[in-house]
Amino acid sequence: MIERTGKQYKWFLPGLNVKRWLLLAIVGGALLIDGVTRILAAEGADFHINQTIDQAVLGHVPLPWIDWIFVVVGVIFVFVGIRAWFRSIVAVLTPNRKDHILEILVERRALTKGWKIVAIGGGTGLSTLLRGIKQYTSNITAVVTVSDDGGSSGRLKRELGVLPPGDIRNCLVALADSERLITELFQYRFKEGDGLAGHSFGNLLLAALTAVTGGFDTAIRESSRVLAIRGRVLPSTLSAARLCAELEDGSIVEGETNISQSSQRISRVFLDPRRCEPLHEVIEAIRDADAIILGPGSLYTSIMPNLLVDGIAAEIACSKAVRIYVCNVMTQPGETHGFSASDHVQAIDALVGERLFDYVIVNDAPPQRLRERYAAEGQEPVEPTVEALRTLGLTPIVASVISEEQAVRHDSQRLATTIMSTLAEATGLGEPVRPQRSGAEAASAIAE
Structure with a gap:
């Protein structure tokens, strides 16, 4: 009572x-x-x-x-x-x-007062980041690459001419605040059926909504309503561009899948066609952001394709927001074999010709249990190279941010906590806000 x-x-x-x-x-x-x-x-x-x-x-x-x-x-x-x-x-x-x-009122009110964050990337890295930061703010804009050409996304792109929906779907689910059944439905992948095997329901729904609404961006907005997401998800461009890479021997490889499977070091990447217009909502979000986060994600196939879209890199470079790069925790065969944290940074600098971030989050706790398995696949922990980052004029944020349950990747909550602490320190606002994991926790936090 x-x-x-x-x-x-x-x-x-x-x-x-x-x-x-x-x-x-x-x-x-x-x-x-x-x-x-x-x-x-x-x-x-x-x-x-x-x-x-x-x-x-x-x-x-x-x-x-x-x-x-x-x-x-x-x-x-x-x-x-x-x-x-x-x-x-x-x-x-x-x-x-x-x-x-x-609890709902307290939770939603706290989230709407959170920082305005733009997260740029693709693949599993971006969705991992979003699962963590959505506990702190609902003012999130996820800018997602649309260069994927493998699996279900690649098939839909080739057969229906739609932009690849896979990374978009993963980000929508990561930001979802709806019933678990709905999110599981979006991620459901058909295991059999002529023409259906390998497709996920969410990809098919996005493709169908694109046809019904007349636009991929509109299809994403409607799916966002269904999933009641915290924030919004935007493709970096609506142009049907193909990602290409020049390898160290001078040969050209086309398509994200072929690039990621190449055993040679990549000299540069570019889009075909080279001119791709960004969504105006993406540019507005970057200009209005309190924080801009690049990564985590595959350096050449998830991060860089977004920066190749006209205007995006330039807007990040001149932004007054807190700009953070989340470096990968493991190298990737061919793509970033032997890369340290400073190598990742210098590759981005070489691509755009100017500095895009002020802080770099690097992991200082290499995996133990799965290290041998990854080594057998040619993957090693990314060396933090803290002094080299400082020499480049950057502020390294060294933290234990990995999880190694079934795979070595960033831990959503650890990464989000590190980012929020960095934002609090960079903006001089003191202690970071508490995560709004549930309405009950939020109510207790305010009562205290």
Whole structure:
């Protein structure tokens, strides 16, 4: 009972934007009653509500107390009525959380006040990052490469002419705030069926929505509504460009899949056609960002394709936002074999011709359990080379940010915590905000 009463008090904590509307409802009710009374009096109606109520409660309630009793009962009725009204709406929108209106309000309010973050990349790296930072803010814009040409995405690109939806789908699911069944449906991959085997449901839905709505960007927006994502997902361009690479022997390799499978070191990458217009929403998001994060992700096939789109690299270079590069934790055969953290940075500098970031997050805890398996595949931990990064004029952020359960990759929560701490330090705002993992945790954080 005490816990329940304490919970009700949290409705009146600062920042929820509830008290003002509750007060407005009470004032509105008083004005309504006064107005009706005046109309009845003007019409000559012999109806006096106070005397009628006094007669009704006579003998049950002491008349000297009736004023304050009615005030208290009236406030309770207004509060309960508005709360029940909210619950009815929440029961439709989020049926599994209809008894947690307060937690939902606290959570959403905290997330909407978070930093405006633009995350640029592709592949599994970007979706891993998004799963972590969505616990801190809903002001997220994920800018995703559309150069994938393998698997289900490649088949849809070749057969239907749509932009590859795979990386977009993964980012939508990573930012999803909807029911688990819906996210599992988006990720479901058909294992059999003539023409269906290998395709994921989400890819097929995005392809179908592109045909129905007339645009890939519109299809992404509609899918975002279905998944109720925190933030938004944008392709870096709507141009059907092909990623190409020049290898160290001078040969040209076309297509992301072929590039990633090459055993030779890459000299440079470029798009065909070379001129690709960015979405204006991408440029606006970069200009309005508090923080811009590149990576993690494959250096040449996930990060660089976005920077090759006209205007994106230039906007990042002149941005006043906190700019962070998340370096990969493992090298990739051919693509970045033998690369250190500073090698990754210098490759990006060579591509765009100017500095795009101020901070570099590097992992200082190499994998143990899976290291031998990766070594057999020609992959080694990326050396942090902290002093070399400082020599380049960058601020290295050294932290343990990996997970090695079934694969060695960034840990979503560790990476997000490191990023938020970096933002707090860079902006001088002190301690980073707490993650909004659940409404209950958010309510407790505010109450404290």
